[in-house]
Amino acid sequence: MCGIIGVIGERNATPILVEGLKRLEYRGYDSAGIAVLQGETMQLARVKGKLVHLETYLAESPCTGPVGIGHTRWATHGPPTQENAHPHTPPRRAVVHNGNNENYQHPRHMLQEEGVVFQSATDTEVVPHLIERALQQGLTAADAVRAAVRQLEGAFALGILICGVANMLFAVRRGSPLLIGLGEGENFIASDAAPLVPYTRRMVFLQDNDLAVLRRGNVTVTDIEGQIVR
Ligand code: GLU
Numbered sequence: 001m002c003g004i005i006g007v008i009g010e011r012n013a014t015p016i017l018v019e020g021l022k023r024l025e026y027r028g029y030d031s032a033g034i035a036v037l038q039g040e041t042m043q044l045a046r047v048k049g050k051l052v053h054l055e056t057y058l059a060e061s062p063c064t065g066p067v068g069i070g071h072t073r074w075a076t077h078g079p080p081t082q083e084n085a086h087p088h089t090p091p092r093r094a095v096v097h098n099g100n101n102e103n104y105q106h107p108r109h110m111l112q113e114e115g116v117v118f119q120s121a122t123d124t125e126v127v128p129h130l131i132e133r134a135l136q137q138g139l140t141a142a143d144a145v146r147a148a149v150r151q152l153e154g155a156f157a158l159g160i161l162i163c164g165v166a167n168m169l170f171a172v173r174r175g176s177p178l179l180i181g182l183g184e185g186e187n188f189i190a191s192d193a194a195p196l197v198p199y200t201r202r203m204v205f206l207q208d209n210d211l212a213v214l215r216r217g218n219v220t221v222t223d224i225e226g227q228i229v230r
Contacts, residue, residue: 002024002027002028002029002071002072002073002074002098002191003020003021003024003025003027003029003070003071003072003098003190003191003192003195004024004069004070004071004096004098004157004159004178004189004190004191005017005020005021005024005069005070005071005159005188005189005190005191005195006068006069006070006096006159006169006171006188006189006190006214007020007067007068007169007186007187007188007189008066008067008167008168008169008186008187008188008214008215008216009066009067009183009185009186009187009216010066010185010186010216011066011186012064012065012066013034013036013063013065013066013067013068014034014036014058014062014063014064014065014068016068016188016199017034017036017068017069017070018034018051018054018055018058018070019195019198020070020190020195020196021034021051021054021070021071021072021195022051023194023195023197024072024190024191024192024194024195025051025072027072027074028074029072029073029074030048030049030073030074030075030080031046031047031048031049031072031073031075031080031081031082031084031085031086032046032047032049032050032051032053032054032070032071032072032073032085033045033046033047033054033070033071033073033085033086033087033096034046034054034058034063034068034069034070034071034087035063035068035069035070035087035089035094035096035161036063036064036065036067036068037065037066037067037068037094037161037163037166038064038065038066038166039065039166040163040164040166041065041163042089042091042092042094042161042163043063043064043065044063044087044089044094045057045058045061045063046082046085046086046087047082047085048080048081048082048085051072065166066216067161067166067167067169068161069087069094069096069159069160069161069169069189070087070096071085071086071087071096071097071098071159073085073086076100076123077100077101077104077121077122077123077124078120078121078122079121083119083120083121084120084121084122086122086124087161088119088120088122088124088125088127088128089128090116090119090125090128090129090132092132092162092163092164093128093131093132093160093161093162093163094128094160094161094162095124095125095127095128095131095158095159095160096124096158096159097122097123097124097127097156097157097158098156098157098158098176098178098191099154099155099156099157099175099176100123100154100155100156101123101124101126101127101152101153101154101156102123102153102154103151103152103153103154104123104124104126104152107126107129107130107151108125108126111126111129111130111133114133116129127148127152127158127160128160130147130148130151131144131145131147131148131160131162133148134147134148135162141162141164141165141168141170142168142170142211142213142222142226143226144162145160145170145172145211146211146224146225146226149172149174149209149211149224150224152174154174154175155174155175155176156172156173156174156175156176157171157172157173157174157176157177157178157191158170158171158172158173158178159171159178159189160172167215167216168213168214168215169187169189169213169214169215170211170212170213170214171189171206171211171212171214172206172209172210172211172212173206173207173208173209173210174208174209175208176191177191177192177205178190178191178205178206179191179192179193179196179203179204179205179206180203180204180206180212180214180219180221181196181199181200181202181203182200182202182203182204182219183199183200183202185216185217186199186216187214187215187216187218187219188200188214189212189214204219204221204230206221207229209223209224210222210223210229211223211224
């Protein structure tokens with residue numbers, strides 16, 4: 001299980017994501033990436049190897065926007081390649097994932113039978129496709145995330161961006177740590193406290209099956225059925 005960082009605010013997310021990933025480097029990783037939303041535009045940067053490669057990539061192809069998620073991956077399903085690096089974005093939903101999705105083969109086969117073409121070998125990529133499927137069925141963004149998570153088994157933490165709801169960042173945990181950092185006019189998610197310390201000392205540890213919806217000015221935490229828990 002490796003590193004997750006996310007932010008929703010007003011300033012450019014990219015430096016916060018890259019600095020946050022550096023503070024998670026001590027955990028070890030084999031690839032890294034970020035996704036940043038600017039209105040309806042999802043920008044993606046992913047590399048195999050170290051964060052210095054991500055910084056080089058971003059110097060040539062900058063990502064700019066007030067909402068973003070980042071990840072350092074330690075591969076469990078699929079080799080450490082750029083295609084398997086997170087976030088997974090097919091193409092208007094972005095997901096970063098720590099942990100394992102133990103039953104991913106089942107939804108993967110179902111989605112493939114429905115015509116979905118997978119770009120990676122990971123157990124993660126089913127998640128954005130399950131969210132997409134639920135959105136197509138007419139669910140709200142938060143309900144689509146809940147519907148997807150109900151189909152997962154294993155220990156995981158997820159950070160999720162959805163194009164079209166650029167004013168929200170979603171975070172879910174089950175068995176893998178995930179924290180909310182409460183800032184002034186900006187809020188954060190992270191898989192441990194280290195990347196949050198420069199921005200806030202006010203942190204909330206999510207419990208299993210919590211879904212947090214972060215907006216710039218507030219955070220709501222519900223359970224997987226949608227009941228507000230805090
Ligand atoms: N199981 C996921 C993968 O292999 C996430 C691994 C991690 O925790 O970094 O891509």
